[in-house]
Amino acid sequence: MASKDILAEVAAERSRQDARWGGSGHDDAMTMxxxxxxxxxYAGWARVKAREGALDEARLRFLQVAALAVAAVERLDRDRSGASAPAPAPRDIDWE
Known part of the structure; x- marks a missing residue:
């Protein structure tokens, strides 16, 4: 598969995450x-799935890792431009 196709999958996963969690408003409330x-x-889950031979699941987790990294960079960029609100104190989040 070509890199551009994989990057399109990462972009689609990023869109899915935004739809589920609320986009930049949610991301800006998260700390680095x-x-x-x-x-x-998520990378740990990918490692476990790969070790179990569940390569499709490992691949999905890696796509999620890449999309989460994009979200983190987007948040940093908003912070640098002054476009995001200050992050609240860290909290426990149920990601499942």
Missing amino acids: TEFARLIAD
Whole structure:
């Protein structure tokens, strides 16, 4: 599969995440620590699925990791431009 096709899948996953979680308003309420933890969790699930031989599930988790990384960069860019509100204190979030 070509890189452009994979990047299109990442963009589609990013759109799905925005639709589910509320877009930039949700993302701007997250800290970079929360993003890093979430990305690490999904990467860990990808590792487990790959080890189990569930390669389609591992691939999906990696696409989610890539989309989450894009969300984190987008949030950083909004912070740098002054377009986002200050993040509230860290909190527990149920991601499942």
